Amino acid sequence: MNFQALVSVSLIFSLLGLFELVKSTNPSCASPPKSEYVLDHEFEINARASLRRYELVITNTTAGPDGFWRTVLAINNQIPGPLIEANEGDSLEITVINHLDSPVTIHWHGLYQNGTNWEDGVTGVTQCPIPGSGGMYIYKFTLTGHAHHQNLMADGISGPLIIHSPRDPLKRGIDFDEDIVLMLTDWYHNTSSQIVEHMLSEPGYFHTPAAPSPNSALVNGVGEWDCRWATTTQRCEKTSPPEFRVLAGHRVRFRLVNAGAHAMFYWSADEHTLNVTEADSTAVYGPSDIHRIKFHNGQRYSVIVKIDSKEAGSSFYLRGTMDSDCWAWVAGDLQRTALAIVRVVESRLDSPRKGTRPTTKDWSDQLDGVCQDLDPNLLSPILPVNVPRTVAGSRTLANAFGFEVISTGAFIPRGGNSSNISPASPAQARIRRQIEVGKSEKRPALGTSTVPPPFTRIGGPPPTPAGARGLFYVDNPVTWKTFPYQPILHDLTPGGTGFIDSTRVANVVYPSADWYDLILVNLDPALSHPYHLHAMDMHLVAFGKGLPPNVENLRNLTYRIENPLRRDTVVIEPASFAIVRILTDIPGIWIM
Structure with missing residues (x-):
């Protein structure tokens, strides 16, 4: 196969x-x-x-x-x-x-x-x-x-x-002492069915086809939305952050998972620096003593936080803050940060005081900005894998946003022609162009709000043309039509058609188990997007701005072939591309 x-x-x-x-x-x-x-x-x-x-x-x-x-x-x-x-x-x-x-x-x-x-x-x-x-x-x-x-x-x-795995170079008792999983997610007060129904309609969701702003952030299933935004008919109850006890003098491995639908997160520990040790299941030599790490949907990192032996009896916050510059618009009731509490104890028999909140402060670094990965050049796999200098071939997949004329099914690319796309302006410039939609003189009293909170439009697609709806597509103008009870895998099994219908889904074929380049192009001029490939590591060998260059220019790029970062999810900035080198040795149908 x-x-x-x-x-x-x-x-x-x-x-x-x-x-x-x-x-x-x-x-x-x-x-x-x-x-x-x-x-x-x-x-x-x-x-x-x-x-x-x-x-x-x-x-x-x-x-x-x-x-x-x-x-x-x-x-x-x-x-x-x-x-x-x-x-x-x-x-x-x-x-x-x-x-x-x-x-x-x-x-x-x-x-x-x-x-x-x-x-x-x-x-x-x-x-x-x-x-x-x-x-x-x-x-x-x-x-x-x-x-x-x-x-x-x-x-x-x-x-x-x-x-x-015994082969994991990160060892408990040598590199870390405690091991805690943190699931960070964006959270929406409307259900996905309500959101998508409107997004795929002519009016759009809040008058835009863009992906929505969340209402709050969660860590391990808990967030703290301000109930004063709730109306008199809505149920809202105060919540408390999750808490973890750790021993003084220990090194804590936090396994960070972005399980969200849309939001990129910044994660930090008050008054404690981070040592990055893993990216998408790849143990790495990463930056140390940093204040924050940012990561997008589907990405995972491990960071190690050192707890001083003198900290017994203290507590501090862990913060997961969503980067709203990655969105087309921002809800007025947004709670951007999900908190967790670490309580430091002398021994596991100690019972720290419950209910008391830490008094620690967040780092003063700027939280917003360009929505991009941690620089892959700062991450080197501990178990090295070099990739070949030459490959058996390359394939390109480019995605963009456009509009579908509902009556005919015809596509109108955003900006008319993809060749008009230029790199996006910095996030700070987009912020200066914010337009507030709706007004609220002041925050309502608890549980008495009678109108939806205002939201702020940052960027993203223009208003949907009359008679159209917004859609993403790949390799203009293929947009995926899903047939749940006709899996594509069946097309390539005995009795199937023997090929994939390219009008149904964009696809690339690798005919042999060999090394190939996959060029991923984000034609969206305003927003970054995460790309997740099933079944294999993507070796990140090169990046570029603008439209993908011709073959000659590809040769002139600087390629990292000695132990490049390998991961399964990569974020590509607006009007940019990434070249990932993959070994196609697992036969099958794999979605990106």
């Missing part, structure tokens, strides 16, 4: 697909227990390979993760879902039971399904969805998730999956 890479028409909309919510089947759900995402010191990573079984029950319920109560989707009655922990070489059997009225699949983000392409968990690509109303599917694979049917991540379906 040839290796094939598929590209969703929208690298944002693929997280915002249409989903019809149903009446609540459970009264309420909760965030995970505070101890669940603290990895157990006793977990044996050198144990003989074994079969590990998990059960994930997906239900529709109600909850107020940030205080504002709304319909949500939960796994095992919690948001985010339960921790799945295993070792390299283990086999997993994960039973998914779907009690929604709509279908669902689960994608195991960051796992390479070598020989089990059908278990990748992407509706309409590798499998048919799991039916609702009690439908069940058992994922089975060996280790050598987020929801992927529609926009379920934005409604709560996600959870951490940690795979240990």
Whole structure:
């Protein structure tokens, strides 16, 4: 079977697909227990390979993760879902039971399904969805998730999956002492079905086809939205940040996961610097003693924070702050920062004072600015892999935003022709062009708001032309048409068509197991986008501004072939491109 890479028409909309919510089947759900995402010191990573079984029950319920109560989707009655922990070489059997009225699949983000392409968990690509109303599917694979049917991540379906390996150069007891998982997400008070229905309509969502502003940020399922913005008919209750106890003198590994639908995050620890040690499952020599790290949807980092032995009895905040410069517009009720509290104790028997808030201050560094990755040149894999100087070939995939004429299906590219696209102006310049939509003289008294809060338009696409709707597309004008019960994988199996319909989805074909270049082009002149490739590492060898250069100019770029950073999710700035070198040795259909 040839290796094939598929590209969703929208690298944002693929997280915002249409989903019809149903009446609540459970009264309420909760965030995970505070101890669940603290990895157990006793977990044996050198144990003989074994079969590990998990059960994930997906239900529709109600909850107020940030205080504002709304319909949500939960796994095992919690948001985010339960921790799945295993070792390299283990086999997993994960039973998914779907009690929604709509279908669902689960994608195991960051796992390479070598020989089990059908278990990748992407509706309409590798499998048919799991039916609702009690439908069940058992994922089975060996280790050598987020929801992927529609926009379920934005409604709560996600959870951490940690795979240990004796080959991991980062060792507990040598490089770190404590191990804590932090899931950061953007959170919306409207459901994904409401948002997408309007985004795909002629009027748009709040009069724009652009991806929406969230209302708040969550860490491990908890945020703190200001209930004074709630109306008299809306339920809103005060929440408290999650708390973690750590020992004085210990080094804490924080595993940071951006499980959001749209927002790039800055993460920091008050009055403590960060040492970056891992990027998307690749252990790295990274920058040390930095104040903040930023990361986009689907990206993961590990940072180590050193706790001084003299800090016993103290506490400090962990902060995950969304970068609103990455959005086309900003909600007036936005709570940008999700907080967690670290309480430092002398021994595990100590009981720190509960309810007292830290008095620590945030770093004074500027939080906003260009929405870009941590410089990949600052990250060097600890286990080195060099890539070949020459490749068997290259393929290009370019995405842009445009408008579809509803009556005819014709596309109108944003700006008319993609050749008119130029690099975006700096974020600070965009901020100076902000236009406030709606007015509010002052914040209302608690729970008495009667009008929606104003929002601020920063940039993004122009207003939707009459008779059209906004869509992303790849390789003008292909926009992905998903047929849930006709997975593309079936086209290339016995009895299938033997090829992929290029009018249905943009795709590239790699005919052999070899090294190739994939040139990813972001033609959007205003906004950065994250690109996630399933099944293989992307070796980041070169970057550029503007439209992709011709073959001669490609040769003149500076390529990093000696131990380049390898990861599965890369952020490409507006009107820019990245060249990733990939080894196509895992046959299958893999979505980007």
